[in-house]
Structure formats: C-alpha cells, structure tokens
Amino acid sequence: MIIVAGTISIIAFNRFRQKYYNRVTYNGNLKIVGTNVENQFGEVIQLRGVSSHGIQWNYYQCITDESLEHLRDNWKMNVFRVAMYIGQDGYIQNKEKMYARMVDIVEKCIKADIYVIVDWHITDSKEMNLYQEEAKEFFSNISMQYKDVPNLIYEICNEPNDASWEKEIVPYATEMIETIRKNSKNAIVIVGTPNYSRNILSPTNTPLKFSNVLYAYHFYANTHKNAERQILNYSYEQGIPIIVSEWGICDYTGDGDINYEESNQWIQFLNERNIGWVNWSYSYKDETSAILKKEIEEHLNENIENFLSKSGKYIEKLMKNTDEEVRKKQFISF
Numbered sequence: 001m002i003i004v005a006g007t008i009s010i011i012a013f014n015r016f017r018q019k020y021y022n023r024v025t026y027n028g029n030l031k032i033v034g035t036n037v038e039n040q041f042g043e044v045i046q047l048r049g050v051s052s053h054g055i056q057w058n059y060y061q062c063i064t065d066e067s068l069e070h071l072r073d074n075w076k077m078n079v080f081r082v083a084m085y086i087g088q089d090g091y092i093q094n095k096e097k098m099y100a101r102m103v104d105i106v107e108k109c110i111k112a113d114i115y116v117i118v119d120w121h122i123t124d125s126k127e128m129n130l131y132q133e134e135a136k137e138f139f140s141n142i143s144m145q146y147k148d149v150p151n152l153i154y155e156i157c158n159e160p161n162d163a164s165w166e167k168e169i170v171p172y173a174t175e176m177i178e179t180i181r182k183n184s185k186n187a188i189v190i191v192g193t194p195n196y197s198r199n200i201l202s203p204t205n206t207p208l209k210f211s212n213v214l215y216a217y218h219f220y221a222n223t224h225k226n227a228e229r230q231i232l233n234y235s236y237e238q239g240i241p242i243i244v245s246e247w248g249i250c251d252y253t254g255d256g257d258i259n260y261e262e263s264n265q266w267i268q269f270l271n272e273r274n275i276g277w278v279n280w281s282y283s284y285k286d287e288t289s290a291i292l293k294k295e296i297e298e299h300l301n302e303n304i305e306n307f308l309s310k311s312g313k314y315i316e317k318l319m320k321n322t323d324e325e326v327r328k329k330q331f332i333s334f
C-alpha cells in the first residue's frame with residue numbers, strides 16, 4: 001500500500017513539476033549555493049527573462065497579464081525585471097506614482113507566478129549616493145509590503161559606474177541588504193558592480209559578508225566580447241555568484257547593429273554555467289534593443305507574437321531553447 005501510494009505521489013509530483021517548472025509555485029524560495037541559484041528542492045534553476053524599459057515612460061503599458069503569461073508559457077520565461085528609473089522623471093520626481101506603478105507590475109508578476117526583480121535603476125553614478133536615504137525608504141516599504149513573498153528579488157543599484165567598491169558600494173549594499181532582510185529574511189539581493197556593472201573583479205576580491213547575494217554583470221554584445229567573457233569566467237571560477245541582470249544584443253547605447261554571433265557566444269557561455277540572464281528591453285521604443293515594434297502601442301491587448309521586432313524574434317529563440325543538450329551544444333544560427 002505504501003509503495004502504491006508512493007508511486008502515485010511521485011507521478012503526481014512529476015506532473016506538477018512538468019507543468020509548473022518555470023513558476024514560483026514549483027520553485028518557491030530561491031537560495032544561492034556556490035555559484036548556483038537553487039529552488040526549494042535544491043534543484044539548480046537558471047533565471048531567464050526580460051527587463052522593462054524605464055517604467056516612467058509609456059512602454060510600461062505593454063506589461064499586461066496576457067503578455068506575461070505568454071512570455072511564461074511560450075518563451076519559458078521565469079523572471080521579469082522592473083527597471084524603475086531614479087532620475088529622468090522617474091522615482092525621485094514622482095515617488096508615489098512610480099511606487100504605485102512598481103506595485104502594479106509586481107502584482108502582475110505574482111499573478112503570472114514568475115519571479116520579479118525590483119530594480120533601483122540609477123543611470124547616473126551620482127544617484128547612488130545622492131539618493132541613498134530614498135533608496136532605504138523605498139526598499140524598506142516594498143520589502144515590508146511583500147514580506148517573505150518568494151517572487152521578489154531586489155536589485156539595489158543598477159549600475160554604480162564610477163563608485164568605489166570598498167568605500168561606497170559595500171557600505172551602500174550593507175545598508176540596503178540589512179533593510180530588506182529586516183522584513184524578508186532570505187530574499188535574494190542583486191548588487192551592482194563598478195563600471196556599469198562590469199567590474200566583477202571587485203566582489204571577487206572582496207565579496208560581501210551576506211548569503212543569498214548575486215553580483216550583477218552587464219554586457220552589450222556588439223561592444224563587449226571575448227575579453228570581457230574571460231574576465232567573467234575568471235570570477236565564476238573563483239566561485240562568485242553572478243547574474244546578468246541586463247544585457248543587450250547591440251551597442252552599449254541600446255541601439256546600433258545586432259551582433260548575433262557574439263550574442264550566441266555569450267548566451268552559450270551563460271547557459272553552460274547556469275548563470276541567469278535578463279534581456280534589455282521589453283519595450284517598443286524605436287531602438288535596436290527593443291523586443292517589440294512600435295505598432296503594438298495601438299494593439300496592447302493582442303498577442304505579442306504579431307509585434308516582435310527582429311531582436312524580439314531572436315530573444316524568443318534564445319529563451320525557448322531550454323533543452324539541456326541543445327542549449328549546451330547548438331548555437332542558434334541566422
């Protein structure tokens with residue numbers, strides 16, 4: 001009897017896993033073990049997703065319940081990043097409006113049963129120090145509102161650029177992590193690194209003294225290539241947990257040519273190491289990195305497949321390519 005019951009529950013569990021493998025219902029609280037992100041069963045999970053553009057701009061309208069479900073079921077996405085710009089008419093100028101917009105998108109991600117990265121998106125290095133009090137207040141409020149909700153991942157500072165790791169970023173990160181963990185004890189926190197989140201050697205030499213931390217690495221494939229990959233590989237081999245919380249298939253400006261060859265190389269490199277990645281950007285701005293065409297603005301309730309840009313079609317292929325063997329051995333060609 002026990003064996004029969006056991007067999008039935010294994011079958012039921014496998015069905016559950018098959019259906020929900022890229023959802024929070026199945027994966028639960030994430031934790032960092034070595035360089036890996038593990039789910040509640042201790043299985044390694046690779047975070048894959050897309051990032052919004054600045055949510056102060058109209059592009060946020062394409063983040064709908066239907067589109068998130070589509071990205072989850074058809075693209076196999078398991079995480080969505082919400083880029084809340086701090087400057088440029090973003091949070092600092094419109095605190096309540098931007099907080100409400102962040103909450104609206106977080107709610108949509110919770111409904112879609114995917115992870116959501118709450119990104120304090122500074123674009124000017126001065127903003128990290130200048131708005132440290134505001135950041136503390138924001139992370140205190142949002143982590144209280146979503147206390148222990150497993151979907152939320154906190155990215156405390158997009159790109160600290162020319163800030164010093166030891167003198168500025170470590171104290172800032174310590175303060176934000178302590179603030180968040182007062183409410184959400186085990187939340188995953190992403191920490192930006194110097195030089196547009198590309199100086200990964202700093203945390204490699206001096207890691208933070210907290211668990212469940214991922215260090216951010218950003219690249220744009222038509223600008224950053226093999227030399228950068230080798231540095232990243234060095235840090236990875238030193239055991240540093242990394243997430244590519246933003247990358248683009250074009251120039252570092254978010255525009256310019258698509259570089260398929262380098263993007264393939266990058267994604268193969270990341271997939272082989274189970275390093276998570278989030279593509280910039282899920283928007284319809286008239287620039288190369290945007291996944292959607294501008295025309296979607298008039299068709300926000302329609303299937304996004306009809307409005308994918310060249311970049312969008314390519315990112316869809318990269319994201320869907322989840323089969324272990326295929327993603328390790330086969331490049332996607334165009």
Ligand code: IDC
Nearest residue numbers: 123158159196218246252253254285287289
């Ligand atoms: C870019 C957008 C572009 C916008 C610009 C300034 O693609 O439309 O005009 O920001 O706000 C980053 C940043 C990200 C940038 C992106 C491309 O995190 O905000 O978006 N990028 O330049 N770091 C490296 C590249």
